[in-house]
Amino acid sequence: MTKLTVTIKPVEHYFFGTENRRSDDTQNYFLYSLPYPQQTTLIGALRHLTLLAYHKVKPEENLLGEKGNISDRILAGKLIGDAGFRIGYEGNYGKINSISELMLFDGKKVLLPAEQRKDSESNPSTFEEIEGTTFFNGSKVEFIPRLKGYDPKEPEISGWVSPNGKFFANGDLFKSIIRPGNKKKNTGDDDDDAFYKQEFYQLAKSELCFVVQVDVVDDIQDCLIGKHIMTLGGERSKFTVEIALSSECIDQVPSVTEKEAYFFPNQQFFKVVLTSDAYFKTDPYKNSLFAATTTKPFRFLKSSVAETVNHYNRGKSKAGLLESGLFNLIERGSTFYFENEEQLQNWKTSSGIGSKDFNNIGYNQFVIIQPK
Secondary structure (H helix, E strand, C coil): CEEEEEEEEECCCECEEEEEEEECCCCCEEEEEECCCCHHHHHHHHHHHHHHHHHHHCHHHCCECCCCCECCHHHHHHHHCCCCCCCCCCCCECCEEEECCCEEECCCCEEEECCCCCCCCCCCCCEEEECCCEEECCEEECCEEEECCCCCCCCCCCEEECCCCCEEEHHHHEEEEEEECCECCCCCCCHHHECEEEEEEEECCCCCEEEEEEEECHHHHHHHCEEEEEEECCCCEEEEEEEEEHHHCCCCCCCHHHHHCCCCCCCCCEEEEECCCECCCCCCCCCCCEEECCEEEEEEEECCCCCEEEECCCEEEECCCCEEEEEEEECCCCEEEECCHHHHHHHHHHCCCCCHHHHCCCCCCEEEECCC
């Protein structure tokens, strides 16, 4: 198995759709974008890129037709697998074994998702213990934790963190662009009369790019290494992609231990910080002491299964052939707290965070921060 580092840089503005849509007082509809791609988008794009790269290197095998359609489905299945992401599928995707969570690179260092309620050097303990007894997730606790500096009228700002703990808000890294869509009839050219408005993004600094690592079968690496152009997102925006051996750019991507150093330890508790969005098959709060989390909607396709499945995030549902489903993922940067290592290990086993179907495409990634 070979580990490759993939850097992805937009050529222009881009659009990654989200479930959030609404209309305002003027009845304009807004189509909102995420500032970065979902893991399902990344695995789909990398599978497509694998086909294009293989065909370019070995055109004599006639993998693709003149219009880019697959001519040899047996070979394509060997290269990228027979299907994209499906709930419950724990295999690899042909020559692609797994991908990492999404990271940012600013030209000098990699940025990771920041904690939503941050411990810091000046405030090493986010929680202050007050004498008393309380209950968390059905368990009795002999103290009452109080959040320091928490104001319910000022929501936490999501963002990214550098290796030295410096925080960057999404607004510092991603530039939102609102553009009008189709005009209403007989209303002139004023943008306020647009039938809908669509949000796009640009990276705020020229040196920024997305980074992901990919584990691939050794015999495909020569096809993938190099520079490529690929389309991503709902508007098929163009991105430049550079793929190299991870061993040759080791200073860029942190190891698991180095990722732990991005976050300040708490004085009293073990912490788990999500470095990607996560799907839990059971209640993730049950075996944790407490947590600071947010959720986001996740649209997916599921295969036909002749039974009713009970999911913590959604309830009971009966799967159908390629039926569209909607889950709520717990967002990157969410943090779970534990009294001791035994409680942490029980949580890792019981919550289902290690499920391979999500783990293989870069979801359910996390780091463990031990008490200071």
